[in-house]
Amino acid sequence: MHSEPFDLKALIRPVPDFPKPGVIFRDITPLFQSPRGLRHVADAFIERYVEAEFSHIGAMDARGFLIGSIIAHQLNKPLILFRKQGKLPADVIAEGYQTEYGEAFLEVHTDSLCEGDSVLVFDDLIATGGTLLAATKLVRRMGAEVFEAAAIIDLPELDGSKRLNDAGVPTFCLTAFSLSEL
Template sequence: MSFSESALKSLIRAVPDFPKPGVIFRDITPLFQSPEGLRAVMAELLERYRSASFTHVGALDARGFLIGPILAYELGKPLVLFRKQGKLPAELLTEVYSTEYGDSVIEVHKDSVGAGDSVLLVDDLIATGGTLVAAGNLIRRLGAEVHEAAAIVDLPELGGSKRLEAAGIPTFALTSFALSEY
């Protein structure tokens, strides 16, 4: 990456004890406040995926919505939104999953993808992998395939990347943090 990994990491804020005690939240807000940082992240992702073979970009609620639309626009791909329960208006598929914070529900429109489609999933980070695995399950239930799960940050000690790989979903992240790393 032309923008160094240390420069990228410097734009990701560690917030201790959020949203609950013992959790170090990785806040990407400073990255989005840096035009140079955001351009570097998007350039790296675009370079990786510009010639890749997939049909759709799937963005996960909510911070995946910050990078997914940019990728979809720049790559000329349709954007699929994976939303928290109760946010989508049309006919849906629903998946219950567990995260580091508890159980949750994700939904997608039934007409978003179908047989023969391949989806690049994007989110801000990979923690336990619950949301991304749930989105992958929804994609497969719709008859499509998952190309890869991409994120800005991986938290490998939480096991999400391994969980995704075990579910048959390749992963990619621009950087990673150890849990103890501030």
């Protein structure tokens, strides 16, 4: 049986001028509306990490939760939620970071990780790297380490993957877009 090549980029919708003029937003909702597309993405991450040595998966609020939870389930790993400020109910630690649009805070429950844990951090996209760098700082503050940062999409012109690598965090993305690519 011969299967057709898979075009991941075709399932990522460009939305010009969102959330502000000049920005091309990379919308992954069409990917989640495609069972074949979602299976392809999940399988690619599962194949990469099935034999990797890490203890937890950390998913970024909110689109990182979508793929991170699937991977955590399939790899039988605990899932840690990194949330926007004010969303977690128990004791948290917080880290401020710059986004493409301003400043934000990321929080995680203080009892999510222990010294010696190793975390694969997930998001839908790496732009400036701010969210994943904040998560890395939170992981390290709890005595754990980041195994790798993974995302569906990289925007290499915004240097997020470079910033993560410079901070000692390897990165992996399934695809990349230039800032002007529609």
